[in-house]
Amino acid sequence: MITVASLTRTYGAFTAVDDITFTAEAGRVTGFLGPNGAGKSTTMRIMVGLTPATSGTAHINGQRFSDLPNPGLEVGVLLDASAQHAGRTGREILTVAQRMMGLPARRVDEMLELVSLTPDEAGRRVRHYSLGMRQRLGIATALLGDPGVLILDEPANGLDPAGIRWMRDLLRGYADQGGTVLLSSHLLHEIEVIADDLVVIGQGRIVAQGTKAELLRAAGTLVRTHDAPRLATALTASGMSVVPSTTTGGTDALRVDADPELVGKVAQQAGIALAELRAADGAGLEEMFLELTADTQREGAVA
Amino acid sequence: MTTTTLAPAPGRTGTPKPAPSPIPLSRITAVELRKSFDTRSGFWLLASIGITAVLATGAVLLWAPDSELTYDTFAAAIGFPMAVILPMIAVLSVTSEWSQRSGLTTFTLVPHRSRVILAKALVAIGVGVASMLLAFGIGAIGNIAGSAIAGVPTVWDDGFGVLGYIVLGNVLGLLVGFMLGTVIRNSAGAIVAYFVYSFVLPTLSMLLANGQQWFRDLQPWIDFNFAQGQLFNGSMSGEQWAHLGVAGTIWLVAPLAAGLAMLMRSEVK
Numbered sequence: 224m225i226t227v228a229s230l231t232r233t234y235g236a237f238t239a240v241d242d243i244t245f246t247a248e249a250g251r252v253t254g255f256l257g258p259n260g261a262g263k264s265t266t267m268r269i270m271v272g273l274t275p276a277t278s279g280t281a282h283i284n285g286q287r288f289s290d291l292p293n294p295g296l297e298v299g300v301l302l303d304a305s306a307q308h309a310g311r312t313g314r315e316i317l318t319v320a321q322r323m324m325g326l327p328a329r330r331v332d333e334m335l336e337l338v339s340l341t342p343d344e345a346g347r348r349v350r351h352y353s354l355g356m357r358q359r360l361g362i363a364t365a366l367l368g369d370p371g372v373l374i375l376d377e378p379a380n381g382l383d384p385a386g387i388r389w390m391r392d393l394l395r396g397y398a399d400q401g402g403t404v405l406l407s408s409h410l411l412h413e414i415e416v417i418a419d420d421l422v423v424i425g426q427g428r429i430v431a432q433g434t435k436a437e438l439l440r441a442a443g444t445l446v447r448t449h450d451a452p453r454l455a456t457a458l459t460a461s462g463m464s465v466v467p468s469t470t471t472g473g474t475d476a477l478r479v480d481a482d483p484e485l486v487g488k489v490a491q492q493a494g495i496a497l498a499e500l501r502a503a504d505g506a507g508l509e510e511m512f513l514e515l516t517a518d519t520q521r522e523g524a525v526a
Numbered sequence: 527m528t529t530t531t532l533a534p535a536p537g538r539t540g541t542p543k544p545a546p547s548p549i550p551l552s553r554i555t556a557v558e559l560r561k562s563f564d565t566r567s568g569f570w571l572l573a574s575i576g577i578t579a580v581l582a583t584g585a586v587l588l589w590a591p592d593s594e595l596t597y598d599t600f601a602a603a604i605g606f607p608m609a610v611i612l613p614m615i616a617v618l619s620v621t622s623e624w625s626q627r628s629g630l631t632t633f634t635l636v637p638h639r640s641r642v643i644l645a646k647a648l649v650a651i652g653v654g655v656a657s658m659l660l661a662f663g664i665g666a667i668g669n670i671a672g673s674a675i676a677g678v679p680t681v682w683d684d685g686f687g688v689l690g691y692i693v694l695g696n697v698l699g700l701l702v703g704f705m706l707g708t709v710i711r712n713s714a715g716a717i718v719a720y721f722v723y724s725f726v727l728p729t730l731s732m733l734l735a736n737g738q739q740w741f742r743d744l745q746p747w748i749d750f751n752f753a754q755g756q757l758f759n760g761s762m763s764g765e766q767w768a769h770l771g772v773a774g775t776i777w778l779v780a781p782l783a784a785g786l787a788m789l790m791r792s793e794v795k
Contacts, residue, residue: 272637273630273794289637293546300634306627310565316631319564323549323557323635348566364631 224249224403225270225372230279232265239265241427242279247405247420249371252398254418254435255407256512262427263407264302267376271300283372295324299365299373304357304381309350313340313360316349317367324368334363339389354381362390373397375406379413391417411512423512443480447499448490451475457493458486468503478503554636554645562619562649571615572653578607579661583668587675595672596681598688600665605692605758608661612696613703613724616650617716620707625714629794639790647704654700658693688760695757698774699724702750705778708785711792723777724751750777 225247232240240262247253257263268274270281272288283291283298291297307316317331335345338359349357358381365373373394379387394417398404408414414421421438423431431438445468448454455465458479463486468476475498479486483500490497562568582603590599620643623629636642673680684692703720710716728751735742735749745752746766750773756766 268793268795271634273633275791275793288634291546291637292548294637295635296546298634300631302630302634303627306630308561308565308622308626308628310567310626311628315564319557319561320631320635322560323553325549325553 224284225253225374225405226280226282226285227266227270228280228282230266230269230281231277232262232269232274233277238427240269240276243424243427243429244279245422245429245432247403249403250398250401251419252394252404252406252417253420253422254414255405255422255424256409256411256414257407257424258409261409261424263409263424264376266424267302267374267405267407270374271298271302273302293324293368295320295368295370297368297370297372299368299370299375301358301361301365301374301378302376304354304361304378307349307357307360310348312346312348313352313356314345316360317345317363320364320367326368330367334367337366337393338363355383355386358382359386362393371401372403373405375404377408378406379408379410387413443478443503444483444486445476445478445499445501445503446483446486446490446497447476448495448497449475450495451477454490454493454495457489457495461485461489463489549636549641551641551645554641555648558619558642558645558649559652562615562653568615568618571611571618572657575608575611575657576660576664578611579604579664582607583664587668587672590672592676592678595669595676595678596683597665597669598681598683600668600672601662601684601689601692602758604661604665605696608657609696609699612650612654612657612700613720614717615653616700616703617707617720618713619646619650620704621711621713621716624711624794627795633794640786643708643786643789647701650700650704651697654697655693658689658696662689684760691757691760691762695754698754698757698778701782702778705782705785708789709781711789727751747772748776750774 227246228244230240230243231238243262243266245253255263255266265274269276270283270288271294281288288294288298294300311319314331314335317334318328321328321331335342340356340359340363344352344356349360352360358378362375362378365375375394379390382390394404394406398419406414406417415435418435420434421432422429423438446454451467451474455467455477458465458477458481464480466478467474468478483502487497487500490500563572583600586595586600586603623632623642632642633639669682670680702723703716706716706719706723710719728749731741731745731749731752735745746769747753753766753769753773756762756770762770
């Protein structure tokens with residue numbers, strides 16, 4: 224279990240991580256979602272003691288990371304697959320970690336097999352690795368000590384579709400056996416398919432958190448009409464919260480915080496013809512993600 | 527690369543494991559020693575110690591006049607490349623964690639940076655002393671071979687005391703490299719700084735001492751290279767030890783302390 228409480232990190236006047244509090248539970252995959260530069264990596268670095276926090280705490284199984292006697296056996300960490308000495312072979316990188324943790328040497332071969340790196344590939348220097356191979360090596364390093372907690376920063380980067388599928392199954396299996404998995408991504412779809420819980424972060428702050436089911440439900444109804452402004456007025460008058468939606472790619476869609484049936488009734492009473500009316504889940508989470516992080520998006524083009 | 531959907535990690539039973547025991551310093555040191563050999567650059571840097579020692583011995587055999595074929599000549603010839611290579615090894619052992627970014631793994635496996643740095647220092651000093659002993663051995667073989675070839679008596683003019691001074695001098699040079707690596711934490715920057723430190727600053731100091739009487743009196747106290755140089759002359763007076771202590775505090779101990787303090791608090795990215 225990972226417990227983060229009121230974590231803050233400032234760089235001069237800039238606040239990279241702003242009063243973040245959340246818990247990643249054992250037996251569940253927690254997705255840490257946010258656009259580039261939202262503070263995901265900084266938060267993860269603070270968790271493992273690479274970056275000092277300005278204030279607040281992060282605990283792993285109730286202990287500070289630096290108090291863990293042999294952290295590799297309790298927490299598997301992959302922050303940046305490219306952060307390895309380019310002149311070492313993949314096998315050597317695993318061997319160095321295996322020795323530091325005091326594990327038997329066979330563990331290296333087990334891990335190489337687990338992440339499907341062939342002996343030939345393992346004997347090559349990391350300089351010649353593709354990003355996907357580096358990710359596999361990084362995952363192997365993280366799993367080496369058979370830890371109960373995994374902290375993975377963008378682990379799917381550079382993996383091919385089969386690799387992403389493989390990693391998803393691996394992490395799912397880990398959580399199902401009681402492990403804690405925290406993984407970050409800036410891609411919603413990637414996280415949506417694997418996470419049980421979501422923590423959405425933008426501009427260093429948590430903008431939403433909860434189970435995936437809760438967050439999907441909160442996404443409400445998607446409705447399309449040729450007279451969106453009038454429908455919006457009618458819905459607002461009925462006490463519903465309405466936001467323009469870009470999910471469909473046009474400007475004629477609205478997302479409403481109510482059941483589709485209710486939205487349909489209001490539209491009928493107002494005499495507005497609807498082009499589409501459906502529950503906004505699936506697409507809803509993406510919309511929520513874009514919307515919640517709109518202020519922080521470099522593109523800033525939402526709605 | 528084939529992708530197979532494997533069963534969950536082998537050995538992951540889900541049952542609570544006994545509390546792990548702390549990582550002993552001996553293990554960290556052993557791993558750090560391995561890390562200084564296991565890259566191509568690290569391997570050749572270490573190998574170059576032996577290679578340059580042999581080359582320097584060969585050069586003395588070929589070109590030194592017979593009267594100069596003494597152990598001191600061999601020791602001096604071997605000592606010069608050593609004085610450059612050893613500090614580089616010390617620099618890279620620290621800076622590569624940052625320049626190659628392997629520190630992300632190193633400092634998460636051992637979250638106490640002071641222990642990693644201490645292990646690195648032990649390894650650097652150990653490698654330094656072992657290299658010097660190897661070099662002295664190669665020099666001794668050269669001395670025996672050289673005098674035999676030239677038909678002159680074998681002269682052992684450097685006693686163990688003198689060799690001890692040379693080892694100490696080189697270890698100090700190596701620690702300067704270690705200090706610069708700690709302060710700068712960038713391979714290229716720290717190597718350049720080392721050459722400025724050990725070649726540019728002494729020259730400036732010498733020029734200043736030649737031109738200014740007041741500095742000439744002060745120089746032994748504040749010019750670390752000058753104070754260190756006395757070690758290679760084979761004898762040290764009490765005052766010279768004092769010079770070494772004062773200059774070493776200014777140029778080695780103080781910046782090392784500051785560098786370590788920064789390193790403990792810095793971010794590893």
